[in-house]
Amino acid sequence: KHILVVPGDGIGQEVTAVGKKVLERIASKFGHEFTYDEALIGHAAIEATGNPLPEETLAKMKASDAVLFGAVGHPKYDNDPSAKVRPEQGLLKMRKELGLYANLRPIKLFDELLGASSIKPEILKGSDILFFRELTGDIYFGEKGRKNDGDTAYDLAEYSRFEVERIARKAFEAARTRRKKLCSVDKANVLETSRLWREVVQKIAPEYPDVEVEHQFVDAAAMMLIKDPRRFDVVVTANLFGDILTDEASQIAGSMGMLASASVGDSTGVYEPIHGSAHDITGKGVANPLASVLSAALLLDISFGLKEEADTIIAAVDQLLKDGFRTRDIADATTPADKILNTETAG
Amino acid sequence: KHILVVPGDGIGQEVTAVGKKVLERIASKFGHEFTYDEALIGHAAIEATGNPLPEETLAKMKASDAVLFGAVGHPKYDNDPSAKVRPEQGLLKMRKELGLYANLRPIKLFDELLGASSIKPEILKGSDILFFRELTGDIYFGEKGRKNDGDTAYDLAEYSRFEVERIARKAFEAARTRRKKLCSVDKANVLETSRLWREVVQKIAPEYPDVEVEHQFVDAAAMMLIKDPRRFDVVVTANLFGDILTDEASQIAGSMGMLASASVGDSTGVYEPIHGSAHDITGKGVANPLASVLSAALLLDISFGLKEEADTIIAAVDQLLKDGFRTRDIADATTPADKILNTETAG
Ligand SMILES: CC(C)[C@H](C(=O)O)[C@@H](O)C(=O)O
Numbered sequence: 001k002h003i004l005v006v007p008g009d010g011i012g013q014e015v016t017a018v019g020k021k022v023l024e025r026i027a028s029k030f031g032h033e034f035t036y037d038e039a040l041i042g043h044a045a046i047e048a049t050g051n052p053l054p055e056e057t058l059a060k061m062k063a064s065d066a067v068l069f070g071a072v073g074h075p076k077y078d079n080d081p082s083a084k085v086r087p088e089q090g091l092l093k094m095r096k097e098l099g100l101y102a103n104l105r106p107i108k109l110f111d112e113l114l115g116a117s118s119i120k121p122e123i124l125k126g127s128d129i130l131f132f133r134e135l136t137g138d139i140y141f142g143e144k145g146r147k148n149d150g151d152t153a154y155d156l157a158e159y160s161r162f163e164v165e166r167i168a169r170k171a172f173e174a175a176r177t178r179r180k181k182l183c184s185v186d187k188a189n190v191l192e193t194s195r196l197w198r199e200v201v202q203k204i205a206p207e208y209p210d211v212e213v214e215h216q217f218v219d220a221a222a223m224m225l226i227k228d229p230r231r232f233d234v235v236v237t238a239n240l241f242g243d244i245l246t247d248e249a250s251q252i253a254g255s256m257g258m259l260a261s262a263s264v265g266d267s268t269g270v271y272e273p274i275h276g277s278a279h280d281i282t283g284k285g286v287a288n289p290l291a292s293v294l295s296a297a298l299l300l301d302i303s304f305g306l307k308e309e310a311d312t313i314i315a316a317v318d319q320l321l322k323d324g325f326r327t328r329d330i331a332d333a334t335t336p337a338d339k340i341l342n343t344e345t346a347g
Numbered sequence: 348k349h350i351l352v353v354p355g356d357g358i359g360q361e362v363t364a365v366g367k368k369v370l371e372r373i374a375s376k377f378g379h380e381f382t383y384d385e386a387l388i389g390h391a392a393i394e395a396t397g398n399p400l401p402e403e404t405l406a407k408m409k410a411s412d413a414v415l416f417g418a419v420g421h422p423k424y425d426n427d428p429s430a431k432v433r434p435e436q437g438l439l440k441m442r443k444e445l446g447l448y449a450n451l452r453p454i455k456l457f458d459e460l461l462g463a464s465s466i467k468p469e470i471l472k473g474s475d476i477l478f479f480r481e482l483t484g485d486i487y488f489g490e491k492g493r494k495n496d497g498d499t500a501y502d503l504a505e506y507s508r509f510e511v512e513r514i515a516r517k518a519f520e521a522a523r524t525r526r527k528k529l530c531s532v533d534k535a536n537v538l539e540t541s542r543l544w545r546e547v548v549q550k551i552a553p554e555y556p557d558v559e560v561e562h563q564f565v566d567a568a569a570m571m572l573i574k575d576p577r578r579f580d581v582v583v584t585a586n587l588f589g590d591i592l593t594d595e596a597s598q599i600a601g602s603m604g605m606l607a608s609a610s611v612g613d614s615t616g617v618y619e620p621i622h623g624s625a626h627d628i629t630g631k632g633v634a635n636p637l638a639s640v641l642s643a644a645l646l647l648d649i650s651f652g653l654k655e656e657a658d659t660i661i662a663a664v665d666q667l668l669k670d671g672f673r674t675r676d677i678a679d680a681t682t683p684a685d686k687i688l689n690t691e692t693a694g
Pocket residue numbers: 072073088091243274276536537566
């Protein structure tokens with residue numbers, strides 16, 4: 001099995017190094033032979049080649065069995081709305097070119113972190129949500145530009161029946177293996193793309209009679225996620241709504257630093273933390289690497305079918321937390337100084 | 348002064364009746380002469396006239412000094428994505444026709460309700476956020492429709508420089524009268540409309556040197572709002588992002604049932620709860636009318652310049668809560684049964 005490591009920008013570098021180390025350790029423990037290569041994306045790739053997703057990187061991705069990904073982004077571009085070449089273009093192009101239409105974001109709280117969230121423990125306890133975010137359509141990929149001498153900007157959101165159906169089916173199938181509840185989130189009272197979305201979900205629902213389906217408007221869902229997270233099992237939603245709701249839901253897991261995601265579709269799967277490049281803490285050694293470590297677990301599970309190996313990683317993370325070790329983002333006033341880990345020691 | 352009461356659908360009817368009663372009481376207490384009229388909108392208007400915003404309603408709105416509004420929506424349309432006439436069309440048309448481009452949503456926690464939220468009291472204490480949601484542009488009002496025999500749906504998001512500038516200026520000016528911090532929320536790493544948004548905010552910022560400006564991506568903001576609500580003072584954002592973030596932020600105030608909003612612009616101001624029609628509790632007498640009561644306070648303050656009258660209402664709400672009275676949505680296990688109010692008694 002060949003794994004491509006693509007650290008990208010900011011803390012992507014630090015945390016992905018830890019994720020890779022864990023893969024190496026699992027390989028030697030279970031007697032697997034993994035080979036590795038590295039490639040550039042984002043700001044790092046722009047600096048080296050002028051292109052946020054060099055052809056070479058894309059070719060290596062397609063040729064590998066799985067990609068362990070870091071993050072992209074740089075404040076330089078964020079503060080310059082007129083920049084033509086941007087790190088995020090590399091990320092979006094990768095998603096499109098690899099056909100990564102389904103982004104799975106499991107939001108699960110490790111019991112030990114019940115206190116780390118801003119939400120009350122009694123509201124959180126037992127929360128376990130699996131998000132399916134559509135990843136290659138919506139307003140992210142429609143035509144965008146300026147008109148009227150640059151005085152008007154536009155972005156087109158688009159969805160086809162086919163695009164909605166394939167992600168909805170993945171979500172229904174996942175719900176079957178869990179608590180059999182699916183919540184589809186849209187804004188069908190205003191958007192035509194959402195009305196198509198709802199129509200398709202309603203149409204295929206009878207094929208999954210064992211799954212209870214609910215539709216929520218995105219504004220109500222944003223509220224309900226914090227008010228009563230336990231009422232959600234599987235959530236399926238469009239690209240933009242998924243972006244917003246999963247970041248919000250990261251608070252359910254105590255910290256964004258704990259959350260992994262899997263992007264899958266037509267070809268190689270990509271595994272990455274849901275946190276971004278976080279330039280404010282880059283290079284300080286305080287980034288929580290567990291999202292990358294848990295991304296490595298998802299990689300083993302989903303792309304390689306190595307469930308036992310994946311569970312070993314999750315159990316190790318659980319044990320680390322049980323032993324009282326914390327990175328800064330999940331530490332609190334009661335954490336003794338000698339239990340506070342930096343990025344490297346946490347791995 | 349002439350006030351038009353537009354209760355709309357669902358609990359809009361019940362809560363607006365209470366809001367109106369409070370206006371009447373204030374008028375008699377302070378010796379004002381308010382006259383009232385009523386008009387239809389939403390599902391109620393469709394049933395009566397086939398039109399979600401009858402011409403008569405619109406004419407009455409334009410002729411009045413302020414509108415006390417309820418809510419629109421009905422499950423019948425939500426479950427039928429192909430319905431051509433929908434209650435929400437009335438709401439959107441009203442916003443457009445009255446030029447209500449600025450929707451102010453103050454999110455403030457009454458101290459007494461510190462325990463009613465799903466967020467920890469120590470995270471919430473002292474939170475006080477004023478949202479400026481743009482209300483007449485974005486993906487709500489761009490061209491939308493179907494192509495490819497109905498198999499592809501699209502929605503166009505659009506913003507012009509002028510639209511961004513006028514709402515941004517309102518937000519900057521409000522920040523001046525508060526803690527002098529403005530957070531502008533966008534998704535400039537992906538959307539062209541957001542890049543224009545950020546460009547305009549950056550451009551006018553130097554005219555308000557006393558206001559500290561920060562830009563956040565909407566996904567990060569959705570997370571930060573729950574993680575650390577006190578870091579926000581004034582927030583300005585586009586229509587769709589504002590819809591999502593303010594519903595989410597309602598958890599900061601303990602319950603959506605406590606939150607009022609003011610929509611202002613070129614003509615008559617409209618004052619309404621941020622909660623919706625809530626058909627699940629309609630007619631049960633359990634709806635919290637305080638959002639409508641506080642909307643009445645905003646009406647007096649913003650449209651009529653009656654600050655003392657508005658403060659009297661807010662103080663009365665505060666006293667009601669201090670006396671231990673609660674509607675069901677903000678009650679908890681410790682609330683004695685005789686302090687639980689229904690919609691009418693709460694007024
Ligand atoms: C960096 C950005 C373009 C990206 C997105 O919006 O998809 C990120 O927020 C994510 O969630 O992966």
